[in-house]
Amino acid sequence: MIDVKSGSRPTKDIFVFLEVFSGEGGIQSYVKDILRTYGNLVSSNKARTADIFLLRDSRGCINPLDDRPLAKPSPLTFYYLQTQPLWLGRIRLAATLLIQLLRERPDRVFCGHINLAPLIRILCEPLGIPYTVLTYGKEVWDPLxxxxxxxxxxxxxIWTISRYSRDLACRANQLDPQKFQLLPCAIQGQLFTAGPKPPHLIAKYGLEDSKVLMTVARLWSGDIYKGVDVTIRSLPKLLQKFPDVKYLAIGRGDDRPRLEKLAKDLGVADRVIFAGFVPDEELPDHYRVADAYIMP
Structure with a gap:
């Protein structure tokens, strides 16, 4: 997928994303893993570097991968292009990216979202620069x-996370399956290990003597297919057979008030715990709390 080769002149790649560091979500976590892995791959081989263009991220966002202030230079250079109004940001992205394409003639451009793909094609094709589009799931499952x-x-x-996603995208949009390269989601196995339930989290969430179901997801009204509401609706029946069940929903978003009302209307508000946002470094302990992870 990414060929790390030696040579006298560093090879340049360019990545273009909508947003990575100003919000949280599955795509953001996945992209951070890609950039972190890319940086690790090329850090010992100065023959390849990358420019990262971020349309909706600002310079003030927290980016643990941007270590330019440190003595050791990073193979990743970040361009923060958040601009108001949003349409002006897209013009700024197009202009900045075109200048960089003409100046650097990169080996490849990695387009980080389907909504950026038309722009990337317009800029890259006349210059003969190949581009790869990253896809994640439902954004390419229907006709585009x-x-x-x-x-x-x-x-x-085209990069995608699974054969399932590839097959749906191909059927919906007449794509050649041979163009796809699978890049599955992954976790850091040394961090996410089995272990006892942390007592401080059991006490924090009131989970003593409970069987815990858990979901980690953004509670966003535009992304309800994660099934948090489905789980809440199932609780009345589940509690008839498993009276000690509680449901821990981790994540934040504008759909939380609706979900809280749903739990109250169904009489299970005391069985649903909305934990809100949990930082990545605290997630392993939260997973250890769960008896079962659920995403119907």
Whole structure:
């Protein structure tokens, strides 16, 4: 997927994303893993570097991968392009990216979202620069607008997280399955290990003597397919057979008030704990609290 080769002149890659460090979510976590792994791969081989363009991230966001103030230079250079109004940010991205393409003639451009693919195609094709489009899931499962579909079809390669996602995207948008490269989601195995339930979290959430179901997801009204509401609706029946069950929902978003009302209306508000946002470094302990992870 990414060939790390030696040579006298460093090879440049360019990544372009909507947003990585200003919000939380599955895509953001996945992209951070990609960038972290890329940096690790090339840090010992100065033959390859990358420029990272971030449309909706600002310079003030917390980016643990941007270590330019440190003595050791990073192979990753970040460009924060958040601008108001949003349409002006896209113009700024297009202009900055075009200048960089003309100046650097990168080996490849990695387009981090289907909504950016038409722009990447317009800029890259006349210059003969190959581009790869990163896809994640449901954003490519249904028929796309023509500009987006054409940009996918003309990409040299497409990354996706699973065969399931690849097959749905191909059927919906007439894509060549041979163009796809699978890049599954992964975890840091040395961090997410089995262990006893942490007593401080049991006490914090009132989970003593409980069987715990858990979901980690953004509670966003535009992304309800994670099934938090489905789980809440199932609790009345579950409690008839398993009276000690509680449901721990980790994440924040604008859908939380609706979900809280749903739990109250069903009479299970005392069985649903909305934990809110939990930092990545605290997630392993939270997973140890759960008896079962659920995402119907």
């Amino acid at each position: 607008p023509k500009l987006h579909r054409d940009a996918l079809q003309q990409a040299q390669s």
